Amino acid sequence: MVHEAHAHDDKNNSIFKIAMNLGITCFISGVIIAGTFAVTEPSAQQQRIKAKNDAMQELVKDAQTFKAVEGKTDWYAALKDGKVIAYVVPANGKGYGGNIEMLAAVTPDGKAMDFKVLKHSETPGLGDKMVESKFRKQFAGKTPNDLEVVKVPTDKNIQALTGATITSRAVTKGIREAAEMVAEYSASQKK
The missing domain is CATH 1.20.5 (Single alpha-helices involved in coiled-coils or other helix-helix interfaces)
Incomplete structure (x- = not known):
């Protein structure tokens, strides 16, 4: 024991x-x-x-500095010689594979300049072509009214990526909303 x-x-x-x-x-x-x-x-x-x-x-290649915009989350004013030449703001769209997160550059009067995709789950070889300059450069200088996806090419609107209309619409909608928000914000600053 x-x-x-x-x-x-x-x-x-x-x-x-x-x-x-x-x-x-x-x-x-x-x-x-x-x-x-x-x-x-x-x-x-x-x-x-x-x-x-x-x-x-x-x-915004011409910008000398970027300053956070007071009261706006993740908004930045692009400055050149102390003057706002653009705003860089977050943009989102619901794509084929889920949410597409972007940064949009917009002129103070609400025209799209360019955008950068930060995160996406779009189809390789189709939707992921949204990052290419051929698609992106269509946005430069367009007002929110012109940011509309079309299948037949025009100089005025955004031509859809072949086989990726949902992605094209999602990106365009996100950039259009960003441009509208910037235009609204700029107008409120002038009052």
Whole structure:
């Protein structure tokens, strides 16, 4: 009987040791992860800011600086010689594969300039052609009224991507809404 009790104590003891080691390992892992996050997160944050600035600069090449627009989430005014030459604003559209997230560059009077797709799940070889300049350059200088998808090419509207009308409409709707919001905002600033 004494022998059995001793074996039972050893078993409990080894379970306790395993639990302790596991606890210590989890704690150390947590400290390492937290430390790594503390070191890398500011860098990741800087990378995100740099990526956004690069995207905005790509959309509004003449801009010297970008300034956050007060009271508007993720809106930026593109400035040249202290004057607003464009706004870069978020735009969204419901595409064939889900939400299409974009950044739209719009002139202060509400004309589309260009856009950049940030995230999408559109069909490779069809809908994903929305990122190509051939499709994107159709938007330059268009007012919200002209931002309409057509299947027969015209200079006035947006010609749909072959085999991707839903994607074309989603992008166009997102850019049209962004242009309308900028035009409305600009008009309210002049009052």
